[in-house]
Amino acid sequence: MDFHCRYPIRFSHCDPAGIVFFPQYLVLFNHLVEDWFTQGLGVSYADMLGPRRIGLPIVRLECDFRAIARVGETLDFGLAVARVGGKSLSLSLDARGGDGVLRVASRQVLVFTDLDTHQAIAMPPDVRAALAAPAPAADADGAR
Numbered sequence: 001m002d003f004h005c006r007y008p009i010r011f012s013h014c015d016p017a018g019i020v021f022f023p024q025y026l027v028l029f030n031h032l033v034e035d036w037f038t039q040g041l042g043v044s045y046a047d048m049l050g051p052r053r054i055g056l057p058i059v060r061l062e063c064d065f066r067a068i069a070r071v072g073e074t075l076d077f078g079l080a081v082a083r084v085g086g087k088s089l090s091l092s093l094d095a096r097g098g099d100g101v102l103r104v105a106s107r108q109v110l111v112f113t114d115l116d117t118h119q120a121i122a123m124p125p126d127v128r129a130a131l132a133a134p135a136p137a138a139d140a141d142g143a144r
Contacts, residue, residue, distance in 0.1 A: 041130035060109035
């Protein structure tokens with residue numbers, strides 16, 4: 001994966017059995033996408049939604065749930081770009097425990113939209129440029 005964030009699993013993510021309630025993974029994946037834009041690409045996700053009025057809804061979604069995660073765990077969420085289109089992005093996302101075991105994998109297609117008309121629009125030039133820029137070199141322990 002190209003971008004990683006670690007998120008703690010909180011009580012609010014879990015069902016009465018103390019495991020992650022599956023829709024919460026979608027919320028956490030959305031956090032990951034927001035962090036990737038802002039931190040990884042250097043394009044403020046908040047500015048895209050706010051002043052720029054650019055949305056990025058999911059139009060296709062697949063999830064494979066492989067293992068449970070419990071409250072108190074910290075999971076490593078990863079994101080990789082699978083495809084760049086004219087108006088869309090295809091992403092591969094996953095979450096792994098500290099033991100490296102895959103908890104969930106997702107494939108998503110997101111489309112850039114005008115938040116006033118809700119019509120698909122061309123990918124913004126700054127996003128396209130950020131996607132084309134070389135990734136920063138990793139240091140010896142793999143951190144960026």
